[in-house]
Amino acid sequence: MGKLTAQAIAERALEVGDTEGIDAVTIRRLATDLGVTPMALYWHYKNKEQLLIGMADHLIGGFAPKPADERPWQEQLRDLVEGLIRTLRTHPCAKNVIEQIDPVTVPNFLAVWEQALRLASSAGFGVEESCLITKYILQSSIAIADAPVHMEAGDRDEMVRVKRLGLQSLPVEKYPYLVEMACPMVGGLDPGLYDTFGVDLVLSGIEALAARR
Amino acid sequence: MGKLTAQAIAERALEVGDTEGIDAVTIRRLATDLGVTPMALYWHYKNKEQLLIGMADHLIGGFAPKPADERPWQEQLRDLVEGLIRTLRTHPCAKNVIEQIDPVTVPNFLAVWEQALRLASSAGFGVEESCLITKYILQSSIAIADAPVHMEAGDRDEMVRVKRLGLQSLPVEKYPYLVEMACPMVGGLDPGLYDTFGVDLVLSGIEALAARR
């Protein structure tokens, strides 16, 4: 087994978070997993918040935004959004990690943010508008990446089944659409929709507004 | 002082969450605030998750979506998004509450969701697309509502000042845009941008895709 290092801790934390949920990511739990005393972790991270930041940093580090090139900003922005969605989808707990920290404090996130601001700028948006747009890009990417995808037949869908039954048992005269769409709503979504419809949805709003100026 | 009731508990929880942050919302803290034993709350809510659901329900209950009318779906959707953003902005902890629960379990949220699905449907989107869109609407509304607004001079901006200084001290040759936009980024945003640019941003993506079919 490898040495105890900040990197190793963050990686184990991501494993636990991805497989058992973010609530299972606990200083004490990680310590026993790594065969060490809880206080040992405090040498590598000042506190739990810093550990979460480390997790986020490791997460975003997985996809380095490509350097600026000569293509139109629309294509570069599409690359960025697709990359974001992809890393969000490969790490189920990414959403929860990002929600619990301030992106400004995550080193690797700064590069992504810088790139987004640059692209918004070349699209012709002003300073304040660009700030809103970068927030919008992150959040809507989360929305797309987080949508429930269709699972294999034998997969662990007990929770999904319960939720679907809950939706389907609603008064159909009051919630006709919810009842009808219960299936795709809680876990029957076509994965291909992410890469086409989802990305289009995020991008077309920006492009439409950019075209107005 | 009023009687201890599920409603009163949820209201106090929202007060605490809005003023002191979601982490201050604790069974034991609420109990002492309400002059009662911690276990008393367990009579009204099965556990903390149910309390969070109660908070979200009370939150969304504040804005009841108007019944279907004869206007074009674009206008109705704009009403919905504006209402959502407004309630999100009046309750600083709304974002955190919504992040910690499953919207499907919040009664008042079902009505909003049903309306969104109905509007997506009249826009011509299919079942799975509509599901993605409703997720998108919620998340991007959060992004818009959560953007930092310009604060009064005397306001509690110590944290903001620190963050801004942190951004401005970045290597300007590596992060030129971040450094330049540090001010609006962390708390100098024009509030009017929410109601115009922000809402437009969310809606125009949907409208652009709807126009394609």
Place this chain on the structure above:
DNA sequence: ACCTGAACACCGTTCAAGT
């Protein structure tokens, strides 16, 4: 129906001490 009391299993974190 509604609330209390005591107890349990868990947290994050500090602080002094070891090597």
Place this chain on the structure above:
DNA sequence: ACCTGAACACCGTTCAAGT
């Protein structure tokens, strides 16, 4: 530099008991 041990102040929650 890196880790341990003991202790502290907090959690959410169960269970039996009171009125």
